[in-house]
Every structure is written in C-alpha cells, then in structure tokens.
Amino acid sequence: xxxxxxxxPREARLVKASMFSAFVALAIGxxxxxxxxxxxxxxxxxxxxxxxxxxxxxxxxxLAITFTIFFLVGLFTWGVTTSLDRGLEDMRLSWGWYGxxxxxxxxxxxxxxxxxxxxxxxVLGSELQASVLFTFYxxxxxxxxxxxxxxxxxxxxxxxxxDWFRSYWAWKREHPGERTPLPTFMALTTMLFWILSSAxxxxxxxxxxxxxxxxxxxxxxxxxxxxxxxxxxxxVVYFWLMPAYMLWYILLPKLxxxxxxxxxxxxxxxxxxxxxxxxxxxHHQYMDPGIAEGFKxxxxxxxxxxxxPSLLTAFTVVASMEHGARQxxxxxxxxxxGKLPWRDPTFTGMALAGLLFAAAGFSGMINAGMNxxxxxxxxxxxxxxxxxxxxxxxxxxxxAGAYWFVPQVTGKPLWNRSxxxxxxxxxxxxxxxxxxxxxxxxLMSIPRRTAEPQYNFEFEGSxxxxxxxxxxxxLGGTILTISMLLFLVVIAMTLLGSRGEVPDNEYAxxxxxxEHSPAILDNLKLWTAMAVVLIVLAYSLPLAAIVERHGLxxxxxxxxxxxxxxxxxxxxxxxxVVIA
Numbered sequence: 001x002x003x004x005x006x007x008x009p010r011e012a013r014l015v016k017a018s019m020f021s022a023f024v025a026l027a028i029g030x031x032x033x034x035x036x037x038x039x040x041x042x043x044x045x046x047x048x049x050x051x052x053x054x055x056x057x058x059x060x061x062x063l064a065i066t067f068t069i070f071f072l073v074g075l076f077t078w079g080v081t082t083s084l085d086r087g088l089e090d091m092r093l094s095w096g097w098y099g100x101x102x103x104x105x106x107x108x109x110x111x112x113x114x115x116x117x118x119x120x121x122x123v124l125g126s127e128l129q130a131s132v133l134f135t136f137y138x139x140x141x142x143x144x145x146x147x148x149x150x151x152x153x154x155x156x157x158x159x160x161x162x163d164w165f166r167s168y169w170a171w172k173r174e175h176p177g178e179r180t181p182l183p184t185f186m187a188l189t190t191m192l193f194w195i196l197s198s199a200x201x202x203x204x205x206x207x208x209x210x211x212x213x214x215x216x217x218x219x220x221x222x223x224x225x226x227x228x229x230x231x232x233x234x235x236v237v238y239f240w241l242m243p244a245y246m247l248w249y250i251l252l253p254k255l256x257x258x259x260x261x262x263x264x265x266x267x268x269x270x271x272x273x274x275x276x277x278x279x280x281x282x283h284h285q286y287m288d289p290g291i292a293e294g295f296k297x298x299x300x301x302x303x304x305x306x307x308x309p310s311l312l313t314a315f316t317v318v319a320s321m322e323h324g325a326r327q328x329x330x331x332x333x334x335x336x337x338g339k340l341p342w343r344d345p346t347f348t349g350m351a352l353a354g355l356l357f358a359a360a361g362f363s364g365m366i367n368a369g370m371n372x373x374x375x376x377x378x379x380x381x382x383x384x385x386x387x388x389x390x391x392x393x394x395x396x397x398x399x400a401g402a403y404w405f406v407p408q409v410t411g412k413p414l415w416n417r418s419x420x421x422x423x424x425x426x427x428x429x430x431x432x433x434x435x436x437x438x439x440x441x442x443l444m445s446i447p448r449r450t451a452e453p454q455y456n457f458e459f460e461g462s463x464x465x466x467x468x469x470x471x472x473x474x475l476g477g478t479i480l481t482i483s484m485l486l487f488l489v490v491i492a493m494t495l496l497g498s499r500g501e502v503p504d505n506e507y508a509x510x511x512x513x514x515e516h517s518p519a520i521l522d523n524l525k526l527w528t529a530m531a532v533v534l535i536v537l538a539y540s541l542p543l544a545a546i547v548e549r550h551g552l553x554x555x556x557x558x559x560x561x562x563x564x565x566x567x568x569x570x571x572x573x574x575x576x577v578v579i580a
Contacts, residue, residue, distance in 0.1 A: 003505035004082065004408045010091050011081050014098060016409040018074030019402060021102065022067045023491060026395070029062030030484045037434075037477030039451060041470040052451035053131040058112045060134025064390055065153070066105050068240045071398045073101070073160045075243050076190070078405065079183035079250075080164045082505060084171045094163050100156035107149030111142060133449065137229040138209065138222040147210040154198050161191035179514040180522045182263055183250060183507075189270040190242040192528050193235065196535060197278040200231030208553070219554040223290040224546050230281035231539065238277040240390050242270065244397040248317045248350060251404060254508035255347040256324025256340055263510045264517030265316045271521060272309040275531050276302065279538030286373050290549065295542045296370060302538065303368040310361055317354065323511065345417055349400025349424030353393050356431060360388035363439060378449070381442020384435040392431045399487050400424055406494055407502035415493035419486060426483035434476025437469040444469070 005012045032055045038044040039052055047055055077094075081087055088094050111130040130136075130146035164187055168180070180188075208220045208228075253260045260266070282299040285291055322336055330336025341347045363385045366372050376382065403420050407413055414420060446466065520526065 004078065005411045007505070008081050008087050011077060011087055011094075012409040014088075014091070014094055015074040015078050015405070017098060018070050018077070019405060019409070021105075022070035022074070022398070023402070023488070025062045025066035025070065025105070026399075027484065027488055029059050029067060030481065032056075032059040032062070034477050034481045037473055041474045043474055049451040053133065054112060054129070056449070057131050057133050058109070061108060061112060063395070064134050064236075064240075065150075066109075068390065068394055068398070069153075069157060070101065070105075071402075072190075072239070072243045073098070073157065075246070075401070075405070076164060076187035077160075078408075079187050079246065080167055083181035083183040083507075084167055086167060086171055088163055089166045089170060090163075093159070093166075097156045097159035097163060100159065101153050104149045104152030104154075104156060107145050107152065109149075111146035111149065114143065135229060135233065136209070137204070137226040138212070138220045141213055142209075144210060144213045147205045147213060151202065151205050151210070154202055157191075157198070158195055161188075161195060164188060164191065179519070182260075182266060182514070183246065185267060185522065186242065186246045186249075186270050188524060189274050189527075190239065190246075192524060193274040193277055193531065194239050196528075196531060197232050197235030197239070200228045200281075201233075204228035217553050221546065221550045221552060221554050223288060223550060224543070224552065226288070227282070227285065227291070227539075227543065227546060230284045231278065232281070234281040234284055235277045237386075237389060238273050240394045242273060244353070244394050245269065245313055247397055247401045248313065248354060249320075250507060251346065251401065252317055252350055253320035253324060254506075255344055256321045257327050258320055258322075258324025259509040259511050261316050261319035261323060261510075262512040262516075263514045264512060264521065265312055267514070267517060267521045269309040269312050269316075271527050272306075272312075274527050275534060276306050276309075278531065279534045280306065282538070282542065283368055283373075286370050287377050290546060291542055292545065299538065300368060300370050304365075307361070307365070310357075314354075314358065320508075321351075343417075343421060345414075345420035345424050346400045346404045348421060349403070349427070350397050352424060352428040353396035353400065356388050356396075356428065356435075357393035359435075360385060360393060363388065376442050378447060379442035380438045380446040380448055383448045384438030384442060387431060387435045387438065392428070392435075396424065396427050396431075399427065402487075402491065404503060406491060408505060410495065411499045411502060412494055412497045413500045413502055415490055415497055420490045423483050423486040423490060426479050426486065430476045430479030430483055432476070433472050433479065437472035437476065441466070441469045441473075 004015075035046055035055055036052070036059060039047070039049075039055075077088070108130070114129045130142035132140040132142045132146070136142060136146070136150075164184075168184055168188060171184075204225045208217075208225050211217045212220045249260060249266050280299055280303045282291060282296060283303045286296055321340060322330075325336040325339040328339040330339035340351070342351075363381070366376060367382065367385060403414050403417075444466070446469075514522075
C-alpha cells in the first residue's frame with residue numbers, strides 16, 4: 001500500500017489530479033509536435049501552412065507551460081507534505097488554485113484552437129485568434145481570452161506557492177531552530193524566483209497585451225513587451241528544470257542504493273538559481289537593435305555564471321550515483337556504472353535525461369555568447385537546443401518520475417516495468433536523432449518558425465543535405481510519438497490495475513547533511529532581497545531606455561494618460577467576451 005496515499009489521502013488526490021492534467025497536455029501537445037515534423041518535412045500535411053502556426057502555438061503552450069507546470073505543482077505538493085510530514089493547511093485553497101490553473105489553461109487552449117475554426121468575431125470577440133506561438137509578445141496579437149487564460153494560470157501558480165508557504169510557516173512555528181527539509185527548501189526557493197520572474201509577463205499581459213487586444217489602447221511598444229516576456233521567458237526554463245533537479249537529487253541516490261552526496265551543495269544550487277535566473281533574459285535579445293550593446297554584454301556575463309549551478313548538480317548527482325553503485329559492489333573508475341539499476345525505468349529515464357541535458361548545456365553556451373549567437377539566432381539550432389532542455393531533461397525526467405509517483409498516489413503497482421523501460425530508452429533515442437538534425441540544420445541556416453522551408457542543397461563536408469536532415473527529424477519524431485503512446489498505455493494500465501505493493505515513500509540519507517552548511521543558506525528573505533537587487537541592476541536601465549525612446553504604448557502615443565481610466569472598460573469588455 002502506498003505510504004503517501006495512506007498518510008496524505010487528501011493531498012494524494014490533488015497530486016494525482018495535477019499530474020494527470022499534465023499527462024493530458026503532454027498527449028495533445030506531443031501529437032501536434034509530430035504533425036509539425038511531418039509538415040515541415042513535406043511527408044504529410046494534415047493542416048494548411050496557414051494553420052501550421054496554430055499547431056505550433058498549441059504545441060508550445062501545452063508542453064512548455066501546461067504540461068511542465070501542472071506536473072511541477074503536483075511534485076512540489078508531494079515534496080512539501082512529505083518532507084514537513086504535515087498536510088496542506090486548507091484543501092479548499094489547494095483545490096482553488098488547481099481549479100484556477102485548469103480554467104486558465106482551458107481558456108488559452110480554446111482561444112488557440114479557435115484558429116482552426118475561423119470563428120467569427122461575435123463568438124470570441126475578436127477576428128484575431130491566438131496563433132502567436134509560445135513567445136506571445138507584440139506585434140502579434142491574440143484574442144483577449146488567450147491572455148486572460150494565461151493570467152489566471154500564472155496567478156494560480158502563485159496561490160499554490162502561498163499554499164506551500166503556509167504549510168512551511170506552520171511547521172516552522174512547531175519546529176523553531178530546525179533546518180528546512182531539503183525538498184521543501186527546493187520548492188520554496190523555486191516558487192520565490194518564479195514569482196519574481198513571472199511578474200514581468202504578468203505586467204506585459206495585464207497592462208499592455210490584454211488592453212491592446214480589447215481595443216482599449218491603440219498600440220503597444222513591441223520592444224517593451226518583448227523585453228518583459230524574456231524577463232520571464234528565460235527564467236521559465238529554470239522553473240521547468242528545478243523540479244527535474246529535485247527529482248535527480250532525491251530519487252536518483254535512493255534508486256542507486258546510496259545516499260545524497262551533499263545536502264549543502266544542493267541548497268547552494270537552488271540559491272544560485274534564485275539569484276541568477278531572472279537577470280539574464282536579455283540574452284534572448286542579442287539581435288534586437290533597441291537595446292544597447294553594453295547591456296547585452298553584462299547579461300552575457302551573468303548568463304555564464306549560470307553554468308555553475310548546473311556543474312555543481314552534475315558533480316553532486318553523479319557522486320551520489322557512484323556511492324550507491326559502490327554500495328552494490330561496483331569497483332573501478334567506470335565499471336561501477338554497471339552496478340546501477342539500469343532495469344528500473346525511473347532510474348534509467350532520469351539518468352538518460354541528465355545525459356542529454358549535458359549536451360544541451362554545451363549548445364546553451366553557444367546561445368549565451370553574443371558573437372556566436374549571431375550565427376544561430378532564429379535558426380533550427382535553437383529548436384534543437386530547447387528540445388534537449390524542456391523536451392528531454394524535463395519531459396523525460398517527469399515521465400520517468402511518473403513511474404514512481406503514480407503508484408505512490410494510487411496505491412497500484414506500475415504495470416509492466418519492461419514496457420516502461422523501453423519507453424524511456426525510445427524517448428532518448430528519438431530525441432538524439434531529432435535534436436542532432438535540428439542543430440545541424442541550424443548550422444546550415446535553416447530557419448525556425450517557418451512552415452515552408454523549401455530548400456534543396458548540400459553543404460561540402462559533413463554537415464549533410466536538407467533531405468537527410470529532414471529524414472532524421474521524421475525518424476526522431478516518429479520514435480518520440482511511439483514512446484509517448486507507450487507512456488500513456490503504461491499509465492492507463494496502471495490505473496486499471498489492482499491495489500498492491502508499491503515503493504516506499506522514504507528519502508535516501510545524506511553523506512553530508514544540512515548541519516554541515518551555514519544556517520544562512522536557509523535565509524530565504526536574504527536571498528530573495530539579493531535577487532531583487534540583481535534584477536533591478538540588470539533591467540532598470542534597459543527598460544527605462546526603451547520607454548524613454550518609444551513610450552509605454554509606442555511612439556507618439558500618450559500611453560500613461562490612457563492607463564488610469566482603463567479598469568472599468570476592461571472589466572466590461574471581458575464580461576461581454578466571456579459571456580459571448
């Protein structure tokens with residue numbers, strides 16, 4: 001019987017609902033990804049090229065936002081409740097933020113899918129739908145329902161963070177002087193930096209994009225909304241990655257049969273992400289002429305510092321796995337790898353995800369450097385990079401983690417571990433083929449964000465031809481689709497199974513515990529204040545320069561005088577749109 005289901009039956013239902021919402025988004029979003037692969041390679045065109053961007057938007061929003069964050073809130077709810085050994089303070093609040101996230105996701109998806117239906121203005125309130133891609137900044141405009149849905153979704157995540165903090169504050173009152181348990185520390189640190197970073201996109205939506213789509217303001221400053229998006233848009237990558245890191249720190253040592261090498265190093269990693277993740281977004285804007293080169297150079301240096309927490313994670317996790325393997329009898333410099341539990345789908349999936357994340361780190365260094373970034377910016381290289389990050393490091397870790405968590409929250413043993421193992425290996429292989437071709441295509445200057453890459457040429461040397469790269473992308477996409485279907489089959493069959501023995505809910509021990517680190521590491525107020533200072537230093541001057549040059553709502557528009565009377569018209573227009 002599941003220890004978590006027995007100990008926290010109310011919270012188990014919430015965790016299960018959050019994770020299953022993530023799986024629904026994964027199924028739809030991954031299917032649209034396969035449709036894109038077939039379309040770009042001109043193998044099968046299910047939709048017209050005009051609808052391609054609707055498919056691309058749905059793929060990005062469903063996978064990069066909905067799938068990842070629904071799984072995250074379920075995972076962190078588990079981490080907080082188990083490590084504090086107490087339930088959430090008020091389940092009505094908990095189901096409230098989950099419901100808000102569901103409603104927000106549904107509104108955004110409805111607006112996106114309306115692009116397929118060519119819905120008339122009287123249905124959704126605007127001729128424009130939401131084919132604005134995951135990067136939904138101006139000058140592309142979406143339906144107001146899309147922006148409203150995203151706003152509700154983000155606010156729901158903030159309330160989830162408040163829910164976890166309430167449990168932590170109650171625990172702290174009962175345990176004065178005790179160190180914060182590591183899973184709770186990770187969840188709270190992640191949520192603090194998420195609140196800071198998502199404030200940028202919240203401002204962009206509520207004060208600019210939503211009023212613009214409602215017709216309350218005539219225009220917006222595109223560079224301002226773009227900069228506010230990337231204020232959030234790069235940090236969200238770490239919002240996806242930090243729960244994956246948490247699983248690597250907590251589950252991989254346990255499954256390896258050993259202990260976490262260093263609890264203090266894990267805390268340092270999460271503090272560094274809190275400090276450094278947000279002040280780096282401008283490195284996505286190296287090609288934007290409206291931002292001074294000096295600001296870009298400073299951000300490039302800041303971005304390079306983000307290599308440190310990832311390198312520390314690689315060291316700590318691999319050291320923990322080696323300790324476990326040696327406890328199993330492993331010897332030698334590399335022979336100990338053979339003693340790791342490679343037949344366990346949870347372990348193998350996470351280990352393979354970490355391996356490809358290392359490759360993503362190398363391509364990320366290319367993206368972060370100003371001069372080299374100019375060569376790959378807006379090419380297929382970028383698509384290959386983030387398929388290694390969110391598509392592998394995050395997605396494969398979450399799927400592998402689901403093979404451990406679904407039995408925990410249902411009390412039902414995993415159905416057919418061999419099929420689950422094959423699924424994780426297939427995902428790894430599919431992503432190797434597809435991302436390799438995407439990176440090489442970027443070196444050939446094949447653009448991203450296009451439905452019609454009609455090229456037929458070859459490069460001298462080993463880069464290859466477009467036809468060969470297209471074939472690799474199709475092969476990789478096909479393998480990934482098969483893997484996704486196997487994942488859904490394993491989860492569905494597990495749910496249909498009977499109650500039985502499931503893995504225990506205990507954490508692995510530590511070789512170096514929290515008592516070996518200074519107490520200041522747990523001072524989240526200090527680290528949050530420092531993060532705010534770094535954000536102000538990184539963004540105050542660039543944002544001031546953008547507003548001074550082009551105004552809040554674009555050149556020649558007195559935008560500030562339009563903001564004050566905005567509230568009542570927004571509420572009236574939103575009401576009419578939702579009712580319609």
